[in-house]
Amino acid sequence: MNHFLDIHTTDPDALRAMIDQARAMKQARADRPKGAPDDDQPLAGRMVALIFEKPSTRTRVSFDVGVRQMGGQTMVLSGADMQLGHGETIADTARVLSRYVDMIMMRTFEEATVQEMAECASVPVINGLTNRTHPCQIMADVMTYEEHRGPIRGKKVVWSGDGNNVCASFLHGAGQFGFDLTFTGPQTLDPEREFVEFARSKGVSVEIERDPAKAVRDADLVVTDTWVSMHDSQSARERRHNQLRPYQVNDDLMALAKPDALFMHCLPAHRDEEVTSKVMDGPHSVVFDEAENRLHAQKAVMRWCLGV
Numbered sequence: 513m514n515h516f517l518d519i520h521t522t523d524p525d526a527l528r529a530m531i532d533q534a535r536a537m538k539q540a541r542a543d544r545p546k547g548a549p550d551d552d553q554p555l556a557g558r559m560v561a562l563i564f565e566k567p568s569t570r571t572r573v574s575f576d577v578g579v580r581q582m583g584g585q586t587m588v589l590s591g592a593d594m595q596l597g598h599g600e601t602i603a604d605t606a607r608v609l610s611r612y613v614d615m616i617m618m619r620t621f622e623e624a625t626v627q628e629m630a631e632c633a634s635v636p637v638i639n640g641l642t643n644r645t646h647p648c649q650i651m652a653d654v655m656t657y658e659e660h661r662g663p664i665r666g667k668k669v670v671w672s673g674d675g676n677n678v679c680a681s682f683l684h685g686a687g688q689f690g691f692d693l694t695f696t697g698p699q700t701l702d703p704e705r706e707f708v709e710f711a712r713s714k715g716v717s718v719e720i721e722r723d724p725a726k727a728v729r730d731a732d733l734v735v736t737d738t739w740v741s742m743h744d745s746q747s748a749r750e751r752r753h754n755q756l757r758p759y760q761v762n763d764d765l766m767a768l769a770k771p772d773a774l775f776m777h778c779l780p781a782h783r784d785e786e787v788t789s790k791v792m793d794g795p796h797s798v799v800f801d802e803a804e805n806r807l808h809a810q811k812a813v814m815r816w817c818l819g820v
């Protein structure tokens with residue numbers, strides 16, 4: 513049994529094997545007649561709890577569909593409707609759920625919550641986003657890059673904007689998959705040092721460049737995300753927008769990257785804020801492949817967790 517809590521705490525060979533399996537499963541589905549069930553039903557007879565303490569479209573639907581495609585069943589739970597939201601401890605919730613279900617995916621606020629869930633559960637626990645990281649997203653992003661451009665190792669990824677939870681997992685990904693990362697954004701929104709140091713400790717280059725035009729030079733991949741995350745206070749909205757406006761990904765910025773550079777965004781996007789609609793819908797953008805690949809990548813993550 514394996515927990516999937518973060519990219520940096522998961523063995524790099526296991527991460528690579530998951531990406532390869534995700535691609536194989538995606539291909540196998542594409543080769544089947546539309547509507548035909550998969551031959552492979554590795555989750556048959558398994559029940560998976562999907563717990564959400566924050567909103568979600570992609571994570572909710574892709575996990576639910578992924579489990580069903582593999583023959584398993586799901587229950588989608590809102591944290592607020594559970595006793596968890598009314599004072600029951602995480603530890604007790606983990607012990608109880610472990611008596612009913614075979615795996616738990618959780619989206620929550622504090623990183624400590626998902627960690628405690630994993631410590632106390634006797635079934636695998638998957639991190640479906642916390643305030644600090646979003647590991648499932650990066651699995652889909654690496655898969656998407658490689659589908660379009662081949663191995664990501666040695667490539668230059670530029671993160672433009674807020675050094676948030678998705679940026680943190682990108683830094684973990686840089687270390688584990690061997691790509692370089694340049695962060696461009698205001699100093700007050702830099703990624704935490706711990707994430708930068710992890711990537712550097714694995715021998716990849718991490719640069720912090722305040723000038724977005726300089727940062728994107730020679731970029732193979734440009735990535736951004738919302739300027740205000742779900743855990744950020746709405747009162748900071750205007751200040752963040754003012755600080756982050758120079759880091760918008762638009763045609764002028766993309767023109768400074770490599771001609772075949774890709775653009776990614778985990779979505780949901782705020783069109784014409786962190787990215788223009790022209791870039792979102794333009795030739796560099798692979799955002800909808802990225803969203804689709806959440807499904808395939810997470811199917812591989814779940815198989816690894818259960819060892820099936």
Ligand code: CP
Nearest residue numbers: 568569570571778779
């Ligand atoms: N990218 C992502 O996790 O999207 P949702 O918030 O819709 O799940």
Ligand code: NVA
Nearest residue numbers: 676737741742778779
């Ligand atoms: N950084 C965003 C990602 C959403 C998928 C958030 O945490 O709200």
